[in-house]
Amino acid sequence: MEDNVKELENQALKELVKVNDFKSLSEFKVKYLGKQGMYTALLKEMKNIPSDERPKFGAIINTSRQKIENIIYETEERLNAQELENKLSQQKIDITEPAKNTQQGQVHPLYKVMNKIIETCVEMGFTVVDGPEIETDYYNFEALNIPKDHPARDMQDSFYITQNLIMRSQTSAMQIRAMETMKPPIKIISPGRTYRADSDATHSPVFHQLEGLVVDENVSMIDLKAILTQLLKTLFGDNTKIRFRPSFFPFTEPSVEVDATCPMCGGKGCPRCKGSGYMELLGAGMVNPTVLENCGIDSKKYSGFAFGFGLDRFAIIEYKVPSIKMMFENDIKFLSQIK
Numbered sequence: 001m002e003d004n005v006k007e008l009e010n011q012a013l014k015e016l017v018k019v020n021d022f023k024s025l026s027e028f029k030v031k032y033l034g035k036q037g038m039y040t041a042l043l044k045e046m047k048n049i050p051s052d053e054r055p056k057f058g059a060i061i062n063t064s065r066q067k068i069e070n071i072i073y074e075t076e077e078r079l080n081a082q083e084l085e086n087k088l089s090q091q092k093i094d095i096t097e098p099a100k101n102t103q104q105g106q107v108h109p110l111y112k113v114m115n116k117i118i119e120t121c122v123e124m125g126f127t128v129v130d131g132p133e134i135e136t137d138y139y140n141f142e143a144l145n146i147p148k149d150h151p152a153r154d155m156q157d158s159f160y161i162t163q164n165l166i167m168r169s170q171t172s173a174m175q176i177r178a179m180e181t182m183k184p185p186i187k188i189i190s191p192g193r194t195y196r197a198d199s200d201a202t203h204s205p206v207f208h209q210l211e212g213l214v215v216d217e218n219v220s221m222i223d224l225k226a227i228l229t230q231l232l233k234t235l236f237g238d239n240t241k242i243r244f245r246p247s248f249f250p251f252t253e254p255s256v257e258v259d260a261t262c263p264m265c266g267g268k269g270c271p272r273c274k275g276s277g278y279m280e281l282l283g284a285g286m287v288n289p290t291v292l293e294n295c296g297i298d299s300k301k302y303s304g305f306a307f308g309f310g311l312d313r314f315a316i317i318e319y320k321v322p323s324i325k326m327m328f329e330n331d332i333k334f335l336s337q338i339k
C-alpha cells in the first residue's frame with residue numbers, strides 16, 4: 001500500500017512538471033484530486049486493509065496528497081507570472097498617440113463679475129448677506145413702501161406663486177430683512193438671482209442684482225455719492241465719469257439713477273450706449289423714512305442709503321456680449337471664450 005502511494009506521487013510529480021498552461025493544470029487536478037481521481041480511488045481501497053492499520057495509511061495518503069496540492073499552488077503562481085509576462089511583452093504603449101482632451105471648468109462670467117463687485121464692496125467694509133429667492137409680498141413690496149394695487153408695482157412685472165408669495169423681483173427685499181434683524185450701523189450687500197416677466201435682448205426673466213444698504217446716524221446723500229463714485233471707479237477705472245440723475249423708487253427719497261461713462265467708447269458715444277457716452281448702471285437713493293419705520297428703526301435718529309446693481313448688464317458690458325440670453329443658455333462654446 002505504501003508503495004502504491006509513492007508510485008502515484010512520483011507519477012503525479014512527473015506530470016506536474018510538464019504542465020504549462022491553465023487548461024492542463026485543471027485536467028491534472030481532476031485526474032488526481034477529483035471525485036473520480038486517483039487519490040480518491042486509493043482512499044477507497046482502504047476498506048481492504050485491516051482496520052487497525054487504516055489510520056496509518058490514511059495519514060500517508062493525506063500527506064502525499066497535501067504535497068501535490070502545494071505543488072499545484074506553486075504551479076498556479078508560475079503560470080500567473082508567465083501570463084503577466086506575456087501580456088506585458090505584447091502590449092506596447094504608443095507614446096506618439098495624441099493625448100485625450102480634458103475640459104476644465106471655470107467660474108461663470110456672471111459670477112466672475114459678481115465676485116469682483118463683492119470683493120470691492122467687502123474691501124469698503126460691507127458685509128455680504130443672503131436671502132430667499134421666493135419672497136412674501138410683504139418683503140418684496142409692502143415693507144418697501146409699495147402697497148398692494150400701487151401703480152409702482154407695474155415697474156416690476158412679477159411672477160406670482162400664490163397671492164402672497166412671489167419670485168423676488170428685486171434684492172431690495174433684503175433691505176427689510178437686514179434692518180429687521182440688525183441694529184445700526186448697518187452696512188450690507190446682498191447679491192442674488194431675481195425674476196421678472198421680461199424678455200428681450202437686454203432683459204431675461206431671470207437676472208441678477210446686488211443690493212447695498214448703509215444705515216447709521218448722519219448718513220447723507222454725500223455718503224451715497226462718495227461710496228458709489230469710489231465703487232464705480234474701482235470697477236471701471238479712475239478715468240470713469242459718474243453721473244447722478246433724479247429718479248423715483250418708492251423705497252428711496254430722493255432717488256437717483258447712476259450712469260458711468262460707457263466702457264465701450266470711453267464716453268465718445270457708440271451704438272452700445274446709443275450715442276450718449278453713458279451707460280445706466282444702477283438705481284439708488286436715501287432710504288425712505290417710512291421704510292426705516294416699517295423695520296422699527298427710528299427715522300429721526302438714523303438715515304441711510306441704498307443702491308441696486310443689475311449684474312447681468314455689468315457682465316454683458318464687461319465681456320461685450322450682444323445678448324443677455326447668452327449668459328443663461330450655458331453653451332460651453334460661448335462660455336469657454338470668456339476668460
Ligand code: PHE
Nearest residue numbers: 170172249283284306307308
Ligand atoms: N430695486 C431697484 C430695482 O430693482 C433698484 C434700487 C435698489 C433702487 C436700491 C434704489 C435703491 O429697480
